[in-house]
Amino acid sequence: MNGDQAMRAHSATLPAPSFSDPAFVIPPPLATATVAIVTSAALHTPEDPAFAGGDTGFRLIDRNRRDLILGHWSPNFDRAAIAMDLNVVYPIDRLAELAAEGVIGAVAPRHVSFAGNQPDDVATIRLDSGPAAAAALSADGVDVVLLTPV
Amino acid sequence: MSVLAHVFEAAGIATIVLSSVRETAVKVAPPRALHCEFPLGRPLGKPGDPAFQHDVLRRAFALLDAHSGPVLVDHPDAIEAENEYVACALPPRYDPTLPAAVDEAKGLRRAYERARARRGVTSVGRVVDADGVPDAIAVLVTIAGGADWKSTGIPGGNTTALCHDIRTYYEEAALELVNGPLPGPHALEDWFFDQTEAGKTVLQARAAIRDSGAKAPVWFYMTPAQRP
Numbered sequence: 001m002n003g004d005q006a007m008r009a010h011s012a013t014l015p016a017p018s019f020s021d022p023a024f025v026i027p028p029p030l031a032t033a034t035v036a037i038v039t040s041a042a043l044h045t046p047e048d049p050a051f052a053g054g055d056t057g058f059r060l061i062d063r064n065r066r067d068l069i070l071g072h073w074s075p076n077f078d079r080a081a082i083a084m085d086l087n088v089v090y091p092i093d094r095l096a097e098l099a100a101e102g103v104i105g106a107v108a109p110r111h112v113s114f115a116g117n118q119p120d121d122v123a124t125i126r127l128d129s130g131p132a133a134a135a136a137l138s139a140d141g142v143d144v145v146l147l148t149p150v
Numbered sequence: 151m152s153v154l155a156h157v158f159e160a161a162g163i164a165t166i167v168l169s170s171v172r173e174t175a176v177k178v179a180p181p182r183a184l185h186c187e188f189p190l191g192r193p194l195g196k197p198g199d200p201a202f203q204h205d206v207l208r209r210a211f212a213l214l215d216a217h218s219g220p221v222l223v224d225h226p227d228a229i230e231a232e233n234e235y236v237a238c239a240l241p242p243r244y245d246p247t248l249p250a251a252v253d254e255a256k257g258l259r260r261a262y263e264r265a266r267a268r269r270g271v272t273s274v275g276r277v278v279d280a281d282g283v284p285d286a287i288a289v290l291v292t293i294a295g296g297a298d299w300k301s302t303g304i305p306g307g308n309t310t311a312l313c314h315d316i317r318t319y320y321e322e323a324a325l326e327l328v329n330g331p332l333p334g335p336h337a338l339e340d341w342f343f344d345q346t347e348a349g350k351t352v353l354q355a356r357a358a359i360r361d362s363g364a365k366a367p368v369w370f371y372m373t374p375a376q377r378p
Contacts, residue, residue, distance in 0.1 A: 002230070002231055002233075002336075002376075003190075003231070003336060003374050003375070003376045004189055004190045004230075004231055004335075004336070006375065006376055007190055007375070008170075008171050008173075008190075010375075011171040011173075011174060012171055012173035012174065014174070016174060016177035016178050017153060017178065018177075018178075019156045019178070019179070022156050022159065022160075022179070022181065022219075022220075023156070023159040023160045023162075023181070024159065024181045024218060024219045025159050025162055025163060025164040025165075025181070026164070026217065027164035027214055030211055030214060033164075038151075038154060038158070040151055040154075046271065050276065053310070066270070066271075067269075067270045067271035068271065069271060069272075069273045069275075070273040070318075071273075073310060073311075073314070073371070074371075075310070075313070075314070075317075075371055075372070075373055075374050075375075076190065076374045076375055077189075077190040077191030078189050078190060078191035078192055078231075078335050078336050078338075078339065079191060079317070079318065079321065079339070080321040080322075080324075080325070080333065080337075080338040080339070081189075081191050081192045081197050081335075082191070082273075083265070083269065083273070083318075083321060083322050083325055084197040084198060084325060084332050084333075085197035085198045085332075087194060087197075087200070087203055088192050088193070088194045088195070088196065088197040088203070089191070089192070089193060089194065091194050091203055091207060093200075094194075094200065094203050094204060094207055095207075097200075097204075098204075098207065103211075104211075114154065116151075122153050125153060125154060125157065126153060126156075126157060130153070130154050130157035130158070131157060131160075131161060133154075133158075134157060134158045134160075134161035134163060135161065137158070137163060138161055138162060138163065142163055143163065143164060144163065144164045144165070144166070144211075144214065145155075145158050145163050145164070145165045145166070146165075146166050146168070146207075146210060147151040147152075147154060147155055147165060147166065147167045147168065147180075148151075148168050148193040148194070149151040149167070149168060149169070149170045149193055150190070150191055150193065
């Protein structure tokens with residue numbers, strides 16, 4: 001079993017919260033939709049506060065920024081890939097290309113970064129920081145979110 | 151990610167998760183998920199391959215056509231880490247008065263600075279910057295040699311952050327030194343721990359701290375979990 005297989009097996013054993021009567025939003029047509037990225041790679045700009053271990057907060061990333069620091073604390077994932085190509089985690093240039101082609105309506109002005117290593121009960125992101133991030137994107141007119149895990 | 155999908159959806163925003171752990175996607179059941187059996191840390195699959203990344207996005211956005219959920223679809227390609235050997239030149243021994251790992255780190259500085267200039271940013275600096283990396287390695291050398299880790303003083307006071315900075319300094323520098331295609335999944339991790347003096351030092355220091363009876367959070371996260 002390699003490292004990824006071991007981490008996947010471990011992750012599969014973690015508590016999983018359930019959601020009764022979950023919402024299912026029908027978005028506007030993709031060609032008119034504003035799309036944002038929400039990543040759990042703990043990316044942040046140099047002037048943002050760094051992510052602490054167990055950080056349940058989020059950082060907003062301006063769509064024009066590419067100078068992003070990897071703030072995730074786990075040593076287990078392939079950490080070098082982001083240095084090779086930011087888009088392999090945060091596909092901001094790909095979204096810009098899709099917007100230029102008219103496939104999506106627009107790239108959101110701000111995107112969201114959380115840290116993937118959350119406390120097991122995920123209470124804060126469910127009740128506090130998650131809704132706050134969603135409110136920020138709603139204020140920007142975001143219709144669709146793509147969530148990219150690390 | 152699947153939890154956040156429910157939160158955003160409840161706020162009126164449609165979501166698509168690029169799932170990395172299929173069991174979690176099944177249990178948490180986000181409204182729409184494209185499961186991607188890709189190396190962890192590469193949710194779009196392949197760095198430097200816009201066509202592949204666009205294929206992932208096309209399949210993800212196609213899930214928006216569903217009128218009800220949850221929807222869970224598998225990307226047809228699986229990508230595995232394959233113990234790929236990375237040919238990356240390491241600096242020759244320069245100052246024999248220094249521990250080999252410290253000498254090595256100093257020798258990589260130019261490559262690291264090229265990487266920093268090219269990308270315009272570095273992820274080194276959580277507790278030490280590039281100037282502090284050789285001294286930080288020197289501390290780990292003494293711990294690996296039997297010194298009590300509690301009396302040596304861990305720069306920044308956090309072994310996880312310290313080892314992040316050392317490994318990231320090496321991995322960013324290596325990207326300026328490898329020839330050919332971009333290294334495969336976990337290939338630079340393997341290069342760091344298997345081929346470099348610094349990587350071997352981190353492993354030895356971690357084992358020494360562990361064997362001293364320190365609590366797991368002090369040493370466990372200095373390396374990936376499966377490292378000895």
